[in-house]
Amino acid sequence: MTASNLIDGRAIASAIHEETARRVERLRARGVQPGLVFIRVGEDPASKVYVGMKERMSGQLGIRSETHVLPEATPEGExxxxIDRLNRDETVHGILVQAPLPRHISEARVYASVAPEKDVDGFHPVNVGKLMLGDDTGFVPCTPAGVHELLIRAKVPVEGAEVVVLGRGNIVGKPLAALLMQKAPHANATVTVCHSRTRDIAAHCRRADILVAAMGVAEFVKADMVKEEAVVIDVGVNRVEDPAAPKGYRLVGDVAFAEVQPKVRLITPNPGGVGPMTIAMLMRNTVRAAELAAAAG
Ligand SMILES: NC(=O)c1ccc[n+]([C@@H]2O[C@H](COP(=O)([O-])OP(=O)(O)OC[C@H]3O[C@@H](n4cnc5c(N)ncnc54)[C@H](OP(=O)(O)O)[C@@H]3O)[C@@H](O)[C@H]2O)c1
Known part of the structure; x- marks a missing residue:
């Protein structure tokens, strides 16, 4: 296989951004300005980078964004x-609280405090429940939604496929499994979810038509763990020390890309695969929230 087996997440994300920008234009023509608010607590360096990227993309698409940066010691009540104030602010359509939060703040309580119709991250229990029930009126978390959209746009057949998801985290693995197992178009997959207590992960992986790695373990998936002609989606973002790199580290995925890529039918590069899709889904969720709010009058 050559580089032609790459699923180009950047190109697919940019096509989605164009669609989103057109939806923003239509809303603005009707006098509705989509608004997205980011909340960051503390100075986690990765969070700063992520929020910065999302702010820039909002601006490029015509979505008004504002960021509240709160000190690390902010009490949960504050x-x-x-969030309560933003829930009641009609100019705000989406609210995103960037994880990780300081240890003294309960992520669960914070996510549950965002109005479900402004929960563009899809973490509110109502939206999690809707996803599980196959009710598509809620918001799906951005990374699993991005993986699903990548599969659809890369024309990977999902119906009836053996999908193996590595990782059962609440942000990626679990919601992705729920999404792909639904009795719905572009879903209907047979999903296996593996985690740290799974016996013989390699055997599960080798069965997969579609293998999604979302564990956070650098280069865990090796060539002998994938079947020929599999589709491999690498969600992981891991720092590995590299004295030769300018920052002293480099980012790698959960898949040993160099050895897996020649063997499989399709694979996401990392970076340049799932990451851009996560932002594309956030922007799309925000515009949808604004459209729904406008329709509700
Ligand atoms: N590209 C993006 O936009 C994006 C977005 C979100 C997350 N990510 C990345 O995706 C990865 C997963 O994120 P997450 O938030 O879902 O993580 P998480 O909540 O920590 O979940 C990790 C999962 O992997 C499993 N796991 C860890 N080590 C394992 C091992 N050696 N063997 C088998 N299973 C193992 C864990 O099992 P247990 O449940 O048994 O502990 C857990 O289910 C991370 O690298 C994260 O940075 C990327």
Whole structure:
């Protein structure tokens, strides 16, 4: 196989951004300005980078964004009060609280405090429940939604496929499994979810038509763990020390790309695969939230 077996997440994300920008234009023509608010607590360096990227993309698409940066020591009540105020602000259609939060703040309580119709991250229990029930009126978390959209746009048949998801995290693995197992178009997969207590992960992986790695373990998936002609989606983002790199580290995925890529039918590069799709889904969720709010009058 050559580089032609790459699923180009950047190109697919940019096509989605164009669609989203047109939806923003249509809303603005009707006098509705989509608004997205980011909340960051503390100075986690990765969070700064992520929020910065999302702010820039919002601006490029015509979505108004604002970021609240709260000090690390902010009491939980203060954060909840801010969210409550934003929930009642009609100019705000999406609210995103960037993880990780400081240890003294409950992520679960914070996610549950965001109004479900502004929960563009899809973490509110109502949206999690809707996803599980196959009710498509909620918001699907951005990374699993991005993986699903990548599969659809790369024309990977999902119906009836053996999908193996590595990782059962609440942000990626679990919601992705729920999404792909639904009795719905572009779903209907037979999904296996593996985790740290799974016996013989390699045997599960070798059965997969579609293998999604979302564990956070650098280069875990090796060539002998994938079947020929599999489709491999690498969600992982891991720092590995590299004295030769300018920052002293480099980012790698959960898949040993160099050895797996020649063997499989399709594979996402990392970076340049799932990451751009996550942002594309956030922007799309935000515009949808604004459209729904406008329709509700
Ligand atoms: N590209 C993006 O936009 C994006 C977005 C979100 C996350 N990510 C990346 O995706 C990865 C997963 O994120 P997450 O938030 O879902 O992580 P998480 O909540 O920590 O979940 C990790 C999962 O992997 C499993 N696991 C860890 N080590 C394992 C091992 N050696 N063997 C088998 N299973 C193992 C864990 O099993 P247990 O449940 O048994 O502990 C857990 O289910 C991370 O690298 C993260 O950075 C990327």
């Amino acid at each position: 954060l909840l009060a801010l």
